[in-house]
Amino acid sequence: MPNNKIEAIFYAYSNNxxxxxxxxxxxxxxxxxxxxxxxxxxxxxxxxTPKENIAKIFEDNNIQTCNLASFEKHGxxxxxxxxxxxxxxxxxxxxxxxxxFKKKIQGLINKIFDHIDGETIGxxxxxxxxxxxxxxxxxxxxxxxxxxxxxxxxxxxxxxAKIISTSHLPWHFHxxxxxxxxxxxxxxxxxxxxxxxxAKSFLSQKKITGTxxxxxxxxxxxxxxxxxxxxxxxxxxxxLILGHTELHTSNWERMMELFKLLSKREDIKLTILxxxxxxxxxxxxxxxxxxxxxxxxxDVAVKNSDIVMFWISSGIYEAVVRNKKVFYLSFLSKRxxxxxxxxxAPSNIVIKNEQELFDALNKYxxxxxxxxxxxxxxxxxxxxxxxxxxxxxLDEYFKVD
Numbered sequence: 001m002p003n004n005k006i007e008a009i010f011y012a013y014s015n016n017x018x019x020x021x022x023x024x025x026x027x028x029x030x031x032x033x034x035x036x037x038x039x040x041x042x043x044x045x046x047x048x049t050p051k052e053n054i055a056k057i058f059e060d061n062n063i064q065t066c067n068l069a070s071f072e073k074h075g076x077x078x079x080x081x082x083x084x085x086x087x088x089x090x091x092x093x094x095x096x097x098x099x100x101f102k103k104k105i106q107g108l109i110n111k112i113f114d115h116i117d118g119e120t121i122g123x124x125x126x127x128x129x130x131x132x133x134x135x136x137x138x139x140x141x142x143x144x145x146x147x148x149x150x151x152x153x154x155x156x157x158x159x160x161a162k163i164i165s166t167s168h169l170p171w172h173f174h175x176x177x178x179x180x181x182x183x184x185x186x187x188x189x190x191x192x193x194x195x196x197x198x199a200k201s202f203l204s205q206k207k208i209t210g211t212x213x214x215x216x217x218x219x220x221x222x223x224x225x226x227x228x229x230x231x232x233x234x235x236x237x238x239x240l241i242l243g244h245t246e247l248h249t250s251n252w253e254r255m256m257e258l259f260k261l262l263s264k265r266e267d268i269k270l271t272i273l274x275x276x277x278x279x280x281x282x283x284x285x286x287x288x289x290x291x292x293x294x295x296x297x298x299d300v301a302v303k304n305s306d307i308v309m310f311w312i313s314s315g316i317y318e319a320v321v322r323n324k325k326v327f328y329l330s331f332l333s334k335r336x337x338x339x340x341x342x343x344x345a346p347s348n349i350v351i352k353n354e355q356e357l358f359d360a361l362n363k364y365x366x367x368x369x370x371x372x373x374x375x376x377x378x379x380x381x382x383x384x385x386x387x388x389x390x391x392x393x394l395d396e397y398f399k400v401d
Contacts, residue, residue, distance in 0.1 A: 006398070007133035008033045009161075011140045013040035013150050015048055016276055019298075020141045020166060022054045023212035026221070027391060029061050033137075033398065036064040038125065041118070041147050043067060045109070051297050053225035099283065122152020126160075136161035137398070141168040143186060164397075165189045167211045169314035170378040171196030174338045188397075190390065193381050195340055207393055210386025214317040214379045217387040222299045237268040237364060240305035242298075242313035244275045249311065250334050258332075258354055260287050268361065273301045275313070306366060309351075320375040325368065327351050327360060341374040349374075 008028040012018035021037070029035045037058065042048055044067070050058075058065055091097055091105050129136060138157050142165065145151050157163060165186040170193065177199050188205040191197050197208050212218055239262065246252045262270050270291045274282060276298075284292035293301065298315050302308060308319035311332040319326055329351050330336050342350075349371070351357045380386065 005133070006033060006135045006137070007129065008035045008137045008139065009129060010035065010037045011040055011138065011150055011153060012037060012043075013144070013147050014042035015051060017141045017168065018050060018054060020168060020211065020213050021139055022057065023215070023218045023221075024139050024166060024390070025063050026057060026061060026218075027212065027387075028137075028394065029063050031391075031394060031398070034064070036066065036129070038153075039065065039067045041149050053222055053297065053299070056225050057221065118148025119152035119155075122149040122154070123156045125149075126153045126156035130157075130160055138163045139166060140164075140186070141166050162397075163187045167192040167196060170211060170214065170317055171199065172314070172340050172378045173335065174340065175199065177202075190393065193378055208381045209389040209393060210379055210381050210384065212386055212390055214321045215385065215387045216321060217385075219299065219318070219321050223303065226297075226300050226303070237361065237366075238304060238306045239268045239270050239361075240301050240308045240319075241270070241272045242275075242308065242310040242315045243272055243279055244310075244312050245279060248334055250332055255332050256285060256288075258357075259291075260285070261354075263288055263291050265361075271296070271301060271305065273298065273315075307361075307364065309357075317375060317379050320372045320379065323370050323372070325364065325370055326372055326375070327357065329357070341378060344374040344377075346371050346374070 008025070010021045010025045012021050018037070018039075025035045025037055039048075039050065043050075049055075050065070055065075057063075091102065136157065138154065138161050140150070140154065140163065143150070143154055143163075154163060163186040165188075167190070171191065172195075185203060188207065189200055189203050190209045190211075191200060191206055192208075192211045194208060197206060200206055241259065241262075249255055259270075259272060262268065271293050272284070272288065272291050273293055273296065274284075296304075298318050302315070302318045302322055302324060305319070305324060307325045307327060308316060309327045309329055310316045311329045312335060316326060316328075326349055328345065328349050331351070331353050336342065339345075348360065351360060376383075381389070
């Protein structure tokens, strides 16, 4: 007999996905719905651990967590594989070995992982939960068919549980979607704004709610758990740059030269937050080692800043929620014309070259009025509060089903 009448499961294949799903798990648990968070592919493949603040939120609120290994028997081959995996990541994280050797090791890990029967592992996870609960609601931030374990899990849940998707990030690009196979579609999508609603015309069930990650309620909860990491502000201009990969940067050399120039200025305190996946193993130039921050989480880094600069990162919405001054470095962006907010962005936000940036920094005053309305429209539909929107939806959806 099933142990639970109802259960909410959150499948997070990466820390980035976990950032988006964590507030939904928190909300469901507060509504007395038993919750389980599954740490998926990237937690195994990249040997990730959940961020400290989110792990503590789960612990304090009795939100159950599990990783993929907990569903498999630990035979000799798996123990051996685990040792090899750990050794490989010690090499990758080490400062002793050259980058070309680390890349070869990373490539080997990827090949090994590709040969794992992820579909079967995913189905086994689904079946275990289906045996333990009468009614299941599965939350995922995106259904990526290339993620074998996730695909096996969601495919097994399809038709036997309700699959609810949340936005992986606010829909802020002109980005047409191809129509997917209906068998690989969620039952209902909670979308970030009207543009995402229109783009997902192939879904019969969808609702505009906004996204919980970028709400004042959630950042207040995060701040409570980050209290020891938040720095007092002084008169120094605290500048945070949200880095991104070369693939999404128009001129990598120009970007690096700009970073070096900024790092030399005595009137600012510069922090560069490398992209969580694409830049995690990148070694910065020697001149930038002191400002290259691999340890801080996005919420803490933004909280400790006065100005946040970006050219593509969706992490900018963390700055918007926290009412920070934003500079969009358009001259580094490959997608400048595709941003949905671009035409409505105030001129003092859009920075077209290095001289404009230096002028803007020189003029900046901490008492300047913040105007982030063009970004707010991406995350707060019609000025509404996503926390209220999602809460009302869940009350109705759980009751109906």
